Amino acid sequence: MSKSRGMTAFILSLSFITLTIAACDTQSDRHNGGVAHSPTATMTPAASPIVSPTVNPALTLSPFDKGFMTDAARGGLMEVQLGNMAARSATNNEVKRFGQRVATDHSQASQILRQLASTLNVTLPQELDPEQRNVVSRLQNLTGKEFDREYMKMMVNDHTKDVSEYERAASQATNPEVKLFASQTLPTLRDHLKMARDIAVKLGVKLPQSQ
């Protein structure tokens, strides 16, 4: 009798967890405000109506928003630099094409982000930080297949984290323009992540199963 009561309580607990997850889902959908995510969307400045004349965005810029913009700018600089390096130095054609695509898309995104930052009076980093420079020089020392594999592994991890950060910004940023930037950039980042995983698997890079 008490055993079955325990099981009932356990099942009720599981239902509670499921409801919490569902609530998180609904909330993030609501936060996204119906912004359409096209899987093939690219980050063109013309496609992104970043500045709204009716809102004073500076009033609603939170430390989280500023932190996100700074991290996104720093990450963008690194992606562009590594993408160009891959386009030049990779031996595998798919890795070269991926590098080119990443460099182009992140250059466009950075341009939009810098326009947004200047509207909001946020100062963004203009160059890589020392840790990023270390990573770049570490990759520069690699050649051939070793470079391809290391670059793709880095891209899988980096874009996994990027997607998570942009998803969070798309739902939690205070400023509507920052939120819009994050949600419009997300489909491209998801695309990059999928491509990176596919290429990494083809190159025989060992990725943890759920990645």
Next chain:
Amino acid sequence: MERHIRAVGILYIALGALGALAALMLFLVIAIGLLPADRNAVEVTTIAGTVVAAVLLLHSIANIIGGIGLLQRRAWARPLAIFLAALSLLNFPLGTAVGIYALWTLLKPETRVILAPRPNVWAHLH
């Protein structure tokens, strides 16, 4: 995975708040002396009750800190949350269910990448 990390964070904060409330109630009960009138019994129950309430309060505070850390994607939140999840497995049924779900979320390689500081991500988490 993003929504699972968020859900675990919210669950930890909710459970922490409930636990803290229970601990404070227990402290209150001890303080206003609603326990049996027998002097020895009161003494023993007061000591035991205070210890239980203090442990419960500390555990609840740790849950709230872990939950906030997860919601803010702090790197330190993952080991803390894993430790708390392992502890909560013993607390059948709600704690066990939350513990299983939290461990499932926190032990995924993707969660490890998401919660790791960026330089560790570049260094492939070595």
